[in-house]
Amino acid sequence: MGEVIVITSGKGGVGKTTTTANLGTGLASMGYQVVLIDADIGLRNLDVLLGLENRIVYDLTDVIGGNCRLRQALIKDKRYEGLYLLPAAQTKDKTAVNPEQMKQLCEDLLKEFEYVLIDCPAGIEQGFRNAIAGAQKAIVVTTPEMSAVRDADRVIGLLEAAELRKPVLIINRLRPKMVRHGDMMSMEDIIDILAIELLGIIPEDEMVVISTNKGETVLSDERARSGQAFRNIVRRLKGENVPLMDLDGAGLLTRLRRFIGLK
């Protein structure tokens, strides 16, 4: 039996879509059958990140409206065997779908796939309610900013109210150097407020922008630190126990200095 996981955040721009794309490619590279649903109807992005934009014929609303069969709307990824995308409609809005239909869709997809990942739109209105309707598990993405953490907290409350207990947290775009200087919220500060299990931390990394522009995922870049962080998260998602990576990434000299107390 597979699993339906929604990736959500409340606030926009914190990395939901990037996370969805990377976790999807990560799971697919391990040989799982994975489908990504872009639930952001009207503002679709996930297809662009995967470089599949020009292959869209049918979308989620076509499937739900019965204009096509589910299989016809699924787009096979270019690189990863076993990875599929169900794109969002760009010319409609969130009211084109209701939670019951999404629930049914997820059940249908579970018959063929081991992982169904749903990229939730920003906000807490209908788009959010649609996205979480069929999910069994939730991943909350936040960045180390007060506003993002506040929204994450609100979303966790709503998830709990919707019986999606025990959501897990990904902290995105952390800058260890700023945290060290006290200029950015630390992992501890965020966990202190949100009080949920931490799935992983992604360091700020310009490689994400570079790979996104190429329609690739940073996870497949062996050298990227953020890619390593995503690979670790995928393994944790499967239940493996992977320690948090050393985000300081400081050179030998800095580490030596810190060791002898010069900070």
Add this chain to the structure above:
Amino acid sequence: MQFIDQGNLIDDNTILVRRTLRSGQKVNFSGNVVILGDVNPGAEVKAFGHVIVFGSLRGMVHAGADGNEQAVVIAFRLQPTQLRIANHITRPPEDGSAAPDQPEIARIKDNVVTIDTFQSGSERQIPQKETDRYLT
């Protein structure tokens, strides 16, 4: 063994909230509110009586909301966004002073909302009913 007069201590107009209040969540009650958990930023607690938080209070709190100036707010970590007692409204100083590391109590003293370290024991900090007698 000496029993205390329990009759005087009964105050049945109290609710116990056994969870953390997250942003956007609200408790509104016409008596005392006891919270076993945190009150996060963006959450609200409004009570006619006292508010006691067994956790960090970071949201908005209003004790004595019907005008009761005897009401108090106690929290393990008192760091509210805004604290109101009766018709007094206060907010924390903006100098970013260090977070408290011990339980504190907020109450009205001489018409000003005052924050003190909470001490249990001899000094009675929560006003009881008029007839209040601890030991008989």
